[in-house]
Amino acid sequence: MSLLELNDVKVHFPIKKGLFVDRTVGYVYAVDGISLKVEAGQTYGLVGESGCGKTTLGRAVLRLVDITSGEVVLDGTDLASLPDKDMRTMRRRLQMVFQDPLGSLNPRQNIESILSEGMAAHGIGANQEERREKIRAILAKVGLPSNALSRYPHEFSGGQRQRIGIARALVLEPDVIICDEPVSALDVSIQAQVVNLLDELQEELGLTYVVIAHDLAVVRHISDVIGVMYLGSLVEEAPSDDLYAAPKHPYTKALMSAVPIPDPTVEEARERILLTGDLPSPANPPSGCRFHTRCPWAQPKCKEERPQLREVGEGHRVACHFVEDIESGLLQIGTERAAVVPAARTEQDAVEEAVAKSAGTKAALEAEDAEAMADGDADVTPADARSEAEAESETESGPAASDADEAPASDADETSASDADEAPASGADETPESAAPAETAPAETDPAETTPAETDSTESAKDSSARGA
Template identity: 85%
Template sequence: MSLLELDGVKVHFPIKKGVFVDRTVGHVYAVDGVSLKVEAGETYGLVGESGCGKTTLGRSVLRLVDITEGSVVLDGTDLAKLPGEEMRRFRRRLQMVFQDPLGSLNPRQNIESILSEGMIAHGVGKDQEERREKIKAILDKVGLPSNALARYPHEFSGGQRQRIGIARALVLEPDVIICDEPVSALDVSVQAQVINLLDELQEELGLTYVVIAHDLAVVRHISDTIGVMYLGSLVEEAPSDALYAEPKHPYTKALMSAVPVPDPEVEDRRERILLTGDLPSPANPPSGCRFHTRCPWARAERCATERPQLRDLGGGHRVACHFAEEIESGKLALTRPTGTEAVTEGEDAVVEQTEGEAKVPAVLLPADSTTKPDATAVEEKVPSAVEASGDRTADAVARDLDAAEPDRSDKDREKTD
């Protein structure tokens, strides 16, 4: 049995409307039926574009948001069914490293107070002195000096604050740590240090991670298994190397094609998949396959009506796509463009509409004009190429002023000149 198992997890947020009495008029389907397993001592990576439900799924594991439906089983215990007090005691085995290292730390508490707060709540350590010694040992593991205990969060850099967040999770000796974008707010050089630190701590302490990120390079470096989410659902799951070597879902193919390759020749030759359309709203997701409105291989007769389930294609590679094998073999033809024409197909129509107005100076058109001017009138008002070839001289400017205000005195004209 896996250490952590999620089965059909759904998190739906109600949409309320009303002045005196709130009534539910709909739901936001943030997470809609996610099932996955995390083995002890491994790192499970969750990737996907912003708004796909990664963070909500991570928070649901810790019951920081209510689970609408489904089960979250940690070492044989279903967390979704635990009452409040039991869940509070059980939460010691589950900890979280938040995305914003500064926002997750209380600015009014020093580091010792921040780290000892959870230890006191869960009864870790006999007294403050014992807790202080343990905190010093944890700070040493994450690369911070012991004199940091009396300092406050604003006195540290971003990378150091994230190390404090990791230390806060470690002092309770958890079984699973959920890392929500642990390095996205850090510089690239500091990102590498934090990722290497997480690797070292995992080997030393036997930790299990669930890493939520949108940086595919970070996830590949640290993860054993990767799950790809789209609009609240898991669309593909595979071992890290297999997923990057041979993605099978159309959405994963598009994600991987967006990763830059540090070789100019390879970068110029490789296929780039550009998706058409916008991400649908999680409050009104498409029927059938959630990705069919943007999928280059979608078939309306099936993709728009039947929702695909995750199925194993061998080697632990699971894909939620009706035509994964046909796409892989090249037997399925494209129904939408995937190159640059995918984002430029509408530009020609815009150019044709404005082509007749391209030579009309803006000053000749009224500000609220919605129709094209008469072509003959435009030709009369637009100066020829010979007339417009040179700059206007001071004499020409003076003649215009005279024509506009013939009653001005000579003295005024001299001031203007």
């Protein structure tokens, strides 16, 4: 049985009006029927844009907001129907790490007082001395010095404060920790430290996490299973490798393609689905499928009938009527709803030159390696190196080479000469090599021909799973 199970959880906030008598005029459907299972020792990631209800769902699990209907089952106990008093003792097993580490720590309490408060409330440790010992051990675990005990939150940096927030959750020895945007307030270089810390703690203490975040790359990194939320409901749930490799729901597809990847080569080779418009108001959600107003594949049926989550692969659930049709290409993307930005947008000469230049540098480096390994003669090595590692750059440098045969060639000459004195041959060989792909390039970069982004991701995922195994 799963450690934490949510059955059709709904959280509706009433909209009140009136001066003396509160009349309820409507509801904000923040969370609207979510069912999911979190296995012990696993990390469940919840992603979605702002306003999709992911934070409310996290708070509902802890009953920090009232659950309108549905069940939250932790280890066989339904939390939704638990009396407040019992819920309070239950919270020892369910802890939360908040987004804003400064806002969630009392500025007038020192660290010892912050961390021991919960322990005293739950009767952990016979006296303060015992608690202090325990806190010291936990602080060491999260990478804080033990002299932190007598200091105050403002004396710490953002990353350290988040460590305190994690320590506060850990001192109660919880089963499940709900992390609400644990790293989004931190600088990039600090994010990695906190993500690694969460990973290490899970391994060491066998913790179960529910991670709520909008940063897909972070969530994918730490989660085993990811649920994608849109306007209060789950639209897709899958093991995290699957979700990136083969997103099935139209919303997930658009979301994945919108996340920028810090690599210019990948960025240019990717196809994007640009959604038009914004998230509709959760107070007045669209009929039928919540996403139909923005879905590029929307059909009349989507407007009328709300799709339920259904299994389409192992552990892969999708709430869409037409997954199979979209997959098989039976349904084509409607361009009036979304702009598809094709891959390889490198028309500008400046960019092309840059690509050709970096290709030259890389080719020279590769040639160096190849030479060191001494397989093949000097005439073949640059070609090999290029075709293996620079296949993509080739297609882009192709047109540049045809425009001006001289320019990229001389660029490559310069860089390879300065970079790799041992491989003088590679510079000379560059000219025919970089000119050759120009003939094939136009045919390959036809955006209408295929959808490279999809084939891409499937294959790279195969690769990564192969590497994992």
